[in-house]
Amino acid sequence: MIAVMFFVVAAIVLGGAFGVVLSPNPVYSALFLVATLIGVAAFFLMQSAQLLAAVQVIVYASAVVVLFLFVIMLLGVDRREGLNDPRPLQRPVAIALGVLLVIEVVALAGHNWATGTKSQVAKLHGANIDSVARALFTTYLWPFEITSILFVAAVVGAVVLARRSGRGAPVEDTRAEVTS
Amino acid sequence: MSALLRGPLAVDPLFLGGIDWTVFLIVVVKTIVVFALLLLSVLFYIWFLRKVIADMQNRVGPNNAGKFGILQTLADGIKLFFKEQSIPDGAEKPIFRLAPYLALIPAFIAFSIVPIGGVVTVAGHVTYVQLVDVPIGILVLLAMSGVGLYGVMLAGWSSGSKYPLLGSVRASAQLLSYEAAFGLSILAVLIQSGTLSTRAIVQHQVWSGGVVAGAQWHGWSTLGQWFIVATPIAFVIFLVSAIAETNHPPFDLVEAEQELVGGFLTEYTGIRFAIFFLAEFMNVITMSAIAVTLFLGGPAGPGLGFLARNGWVNAWIVPVFWFMAKLLLLLFGTVWIRASVPRLRYDQLMNFGWKYLIELAFLWLMVTAVIRVADDQQWDFVNGNRGLTIFVVTVAAGVGAALVYGVLMLCIPRGDELASIEEWD
Structure with missing residues (x-):
């Protein structure tokens, strides 16, 4: 039963991944990405990592991809594009890196940490929220906090850069919207 | 199948004795009943909504389909x-x-x-x-x-x-x-x-x-x-x-x-x-x-x-x-x-959400956390009266949060102030 579910979900994940790369329309790509991400969440569930599964759906499958779609729709790049790339070197480099990635994954799969056994913590605590929270707020508190500061800095930086370059129209637009 | 279901669904006592056909049937029936209940609730809610709003506006509302117009939504x-x-x-x-x-x-x-x-x-x-x-x-x-x-x-x-x-x-x-x-x-x-x-x-x-x-x-x-x-x-x-x-x-x-x-x-x-x-x-x-x-x-x-x-x-x-x-x-x-x-209005919606509601939610979260910690750690500095201690902690945290919120509200620009800030770069 679990094997059957594994192959069904694996087919969804891989199909979604191919869909992301092959579909000519960016909106379809984003939707295939959602299928892949939800499939990965199902894998997490099979491994009894329920919190990770929920976070995967909340953060990636909804918030992140919705932002992708938001940008795609706002910038109006939601039309079909050909797969012809004007830069000559990009395709061979991409293929080389892809092959490297496949070799890496195959090599890593042989290591003993990729055993496929289920989380032991989940059996004790139901959903592994306790252990994740404890790890985040005790052992890895500093990396966690520093990463969040990094994210805030990145967001502020993006806003500043966007406003610097776009002295004209965008600023006018926001003002009209906010003060009207 | 049972090992898979035991993970996410371990809490419901239904699955503790393993999965057999009865359990499977119960789950199927539950699903159908809940879905039907939700559909019926929607039918009822739309009728309820139209009737109540009609009443508030001195109208009659739907009254032809069925008794009191209760079948109106179904007809629609x-x-x-x-x-x-x-x-x-x-x-x-x-x-x-x-x-x-x-x-x-x-x-x-x-x-x-x-x-x-x-x-x-x-x-x-x-x-x-x-x-x-x-x-x-x-x-x-x-x-x-x-x-x-x-x-x-x-x-x-x-x-x-x-x-x-x-x-x-x-x-x-x-x-x-x-x-x-x-x-x-x-x-x-x-x-x-x-x-x-x-x-x-x-x-x-x-x-x-x-x-x-x-x-x-x-x-x-x-x-x-x-x-x-x-x-x-x-x-x-x-x-x-x-x-x-x-x-x-x-x-x-x-x-x-x-x-x-x-x-x-x-x-x-x-x-x-x-x-x-x-x-x-x-x-x-x-x-x-x-x-x-x-x-x-x-x-x-x-x-x-x-x-x-x-x-x-x-x-x-x-x-x-x-x-x-x-x-x-x-x-x-x-x-x-x-x-x-x-x-x-759209700008009111965004202002309300980002400038007031999220700050309030954050501060209230902090107050709640303080109360919870005081309860968990058994804080006690009012002569052995823990209830009073919790009350004092709650009031102190609440006043602190209210002060922070007040300062935040003073700092947030609004209306014409915002227009001048837009010129900062």
Whole structure:
């Protein structure tokens, strides 16, 4: 039963991944990405990592991809594009890196940490929220906090850069919207 | 199969004895009953809404189909079902067809975590009157409200027309903005209850004298355990942001007729149009049910004392009755708001969400956390009176939070001040 579910979900994940790369329309790509991400969440569930599964759906499958779609729709790049790339070197480099990635994954799969056994913590605590929270707020508190500061800095930086370059129209637009 | 199900569903006693055909059948029947219940609730809610609003506006409202016009929604549904469905030429057809279901399915899944009744025994199996009780409970709601956004967004985009697109872009901005305050208000409850499971949250609210039972009533004193008493501000924030999350008036800018024709629904006709409305009203009912679960003690309420405590009336009917009564109260509130509050302007919506609600939710979360820590660490600096200590801590944290909020409000620019700030670079 679990094997059957594994192959069904694996087919969804891989199909979604191919869909992301092959579909000519960016909106379809984003939707295939959602299928892949939800499939990965199902894998997490099979491994009894329920919190990770929920976070995967909340953060990636909804918030992140919705932002992708938001940008795609706002910038109006939601039309079909050909797969012809004007830069000559990009395709061979991409293929080389892809092959490297496949070799890496195959090599890593042989290591003993990729055993496929289920989380032991989940059996004790139901959903592994306790252990994740404890790890985040005790052992890895500093990396966690520093990463969040990094994210805030990145967001502020993006806003500043966007406003610097776009002295004209965008600023006018926001003002009209906010003060009207 | 049993090993797989034991992971996410271990809490429901139904699965403890392994999975056989009876258990499987119970799950199937539960699913069908909950889905039918939700559909019937929508039919009833739309009739209720039209009747109450009509009453508030001195009109009669629907009164022809059935007694008191109660079959009006059914008639409307049948009419929409048999209508011709049109698809615009410029539409992205597969996605245009898919979008209504992307809105409907998450709306149903989100309701599945709501505890409707107590603990019952069916054919020798003990089970909850609730579809599933997952350990990650309330996170399912957050995930589904996020996924449900795709329906609205893709409907607007795939229509290939400008007003639906504007409507769906508005919808996504609105949902992302209020998701933060929504999550923070739920967090305040989670800090109090220490669990994500919806049933455990209900049990925490009816806890009394060390007895934890499934939605049993422990006397009127347990009213104080309801989270509406423990975190009242979180309740208000939850209601406001839930109304915004469901695109319910006064936050229904997504389908503002004066500005956007019909918003993301403009190009939809027939049954697809009906499915969107079904999903929207399902979401209103789900959010109200979640509010009952999180803040109002779910199905807890006084039983009929003269009947056996675990008899079929007290086990089956009384909890469901209390759940429905509380739900109806909140649903009446949503109708009242719909009838009386005018729609917000887009900038008001964004200002309110980002500048006031999120800050308030954060500060309230901090106050709740302080109270929880004081309780857990058994703080005691008022001569052995722990109740008084907690009270002092609460007041101190509340005053501190109010000061911070006041300073924040003074710092936030508004109106004409904002225009001058725009010149900073």
